[in-house]
Amino acid sequence: MASDRAIGRYRRWYVRLLRLYPRPFRERFAEPMAQIFTDLARERTDANRGLIGFALATFAETSAQIMRENMTQLMQTRVVIRWVLITAAVLAVPALAMAFKLGVPDPGQGTEGVNWGPMDFAIIGVLVLGAGLLYEYASARAGNLANKAAVGIAVAAGLGLVWVNLAVGMIGDEGNAANLMYVFVLLVALIGAAIARFEPREASIAMFATAVAHVVVVVIALVAGLRPELRADAFFIAAWVASALLFRQASLVSASST
Amino acid sequence: MDYRLTYIRLGYIVPPVARTGTDSPLTPAVLHILLALSTEARHGYGIMKQVERESHGKVKMGPGTLYGSIGRMMAAGLIRESDKRVDPAMDDERRIYYQLTGLGRQALRAELDRYREVVAVATEKHLTPNAFADGI
Numbered sequence: 001m002a003s004d005r006a007i008g009r010y011r012r013w014y015v016r017l018l019r020l021y022p023r024p025f026r027e028r029f030a031e032p033m034a035q036i037f038t039d040l041a042r043e044r045t046d047a048n049r050g051l052i053g054f055a056l057a058t059f060a061e062t063s064a065q066i067m068r069e070n071m072t073q074l075m076q077t078r079v080v081i082r083w084v085l086i087t088a089a090v091l092a093v094p095a096l097a098m099a100f101k102l103g104v105p106d107p108g109q110g111t112e113g114v115n116w117g118p119m120d121f122a123i124i125g126v127l128v129l130g131a132g133l134l135y136e137y138a139s140a141r142a143g144n145l146a147n148k149a150a151v152g153i154a155v156a157a158g159l160g161l162v163w164v165n166l167a168v169g170m171i172g173d174e175g176n177a178a179n180l181m182y183v184f185v186l187l188v189a190l191i192g193a194a195i196a197r198f199e200p201r202e203a204s205i206a207m208f209a210t211a212v213a214h215v216v217v218v219v220i221a222l223v224a225g226l227r228p229e230l231r232a233d234a235f236f237i238a239a240w241v242a243s244a245l246l247f248r249q250a251s252l253v254s255a256s257s258t
Numbered sequence: 259m260d261y262r263l264t265y266i267r268l269g270y271i272v273p274p275v276a277r278t279g280t281d282s283p284l285t286p287a288v289l290h291i292l293l294a295l296s297t298e299a300r301h302g303y304g305i306m307k308q309v310e311r312e313s314h315g316k317v318k319m320g321p322g323t324l325y326g327s328i329g330r331m332m333a334a335g336l337i338r339e340s341d342k343r344v345d346p347a348m349d350d351e352r353r354i355y356y357q358l359t360g361l362g363r364q365a366l367r368a369e370l371d372r373y374r375e376v377v378a379v380a381t382e383k384h385l386t387p388n389a390f391a392d393g394i
Contacts, residue, residue, distance in 0.1 A: 029325040032302045032354055036321045039303045039348070058320055065322030069329075 003045040010055045011038050017059060019197045020066045022073045022140055033062075070137060083132035090128050091121055123166065131159040138193070144253050147200050150246035154207060157239035158189055164232060171221055171228045178226050181217045188213040189240075200251035207244035211237050284369050287327045290317050292336065292358065292366040299340040301353035302328070328356060336362035 014037045018030040037058060044054050074080055096102070097114040138151040161182055164170060171178040192206025214237045221228040284292070294300060294308035306324055309317050319327075331337045340357040344350055358366070 033321045061320035062322035
């Protein structure tokens with residue numbers, strides 16, 4: 001029957017959405033929630049009512065609760081406090097350097113003083129805190145050590161790429177508009193991770209795709225004669241590939257244990 | 259007051275010990291779920307429909323709200339899973355049933371007492387719905 005097929009299709013999408021709940025919640029309630037979704041959908045079709053509005057409303061309601069449960073989990077495990085402290089420690093380094101007029105070595109030019117403005121502190125603070133919370137969110141879904149390591153490397157690579165581009169630039173200096181090409185690399189990583197929903201096999205493909213995207217950016221920069229910083233690019237590409245391999249390893253481990 | 263009751267009133271985000279002794283009410287979802295389970299054990303869909311009936315359609319919970327509340331209530335010890343069985347009135351899928359615990363009954367009783375006290379005060383003050391219609 002057409003309505004059964006439609007219900008089955010919506011249920012599959014709903015089950016995928018439920019994968020975004022924290023693992024303990026998902027393991028306990030995903031099955032009955034999918035059951036209720038089907039019950040409500042049947043109720044609608046029995047009353048000759050459409051499913052699209054119902055599905056959209058239920059997806060929106062469940063998405064809001066998913067955010068709540070994830071925030072709850074973050075707050076419960078005190079990770080927010082931990083990452084606020086880590087961010088404060090990171091920001092304390094340039095702050096102290098400025099306070100004591102310390103410099104950082106600049107090859108060929110002696111020592112360069114640290115001179116961060118409020119915006120620099122704000123941007124780096126948001127970046128470090130955001131990356132930390134993203135890592136906690138993703139690693140909470142990661143089952144084994146390889147998966148957690150893969151998540152950590154991917155998040156650190158993303159953070160590093162943004163930081164280096166803002167600080168000195170991967171192509172020319174930090175003001176060079178060609179550096180915006182690296183946004184494409186980050187988008188591939190983020191969209192890939194969202195589609196993969198932190199499932200190791202899919203995440204592995206997403207990270208390989210990110211490495212390929214990074215290579216494409218480097219090739220475009222070379223062809224255009226922009227002289228990218230190849231050692232830095234090689235480092236980040238290696239990080240994407242390492243993350244992909246670890247995700248792949250995690251998927252093999254989880255497949256063999258089931 | 260049992261800290262677990264404070265816990266369920268305030269949710270996870272506020273540490274329960276920090277607010278022990280508060281008299282804030284249960285959330286509407288928690289109260290309605292306790293009411294729905296006060297007469298018999300029910301599965302999730304059964305709870306949802308019972309709440310809808312008892313509130314005359316005014317309270318409709320989606321699956322996310324329902325199971326979020328059920329999770330918090332189980333963590334607070336207000337309800338527990340009773341068994342997993344087929345509901346003969348529905349399909350042949352086995353469903354998890356939930357039932358009130360002693361603490362859940364105690365929380366429901368305390369909440370209903372609070373409501374009765376509020377209604378008693380309102381009655382003493384002659385605050386009927388008609389009184390508001392007269393412009394109080």
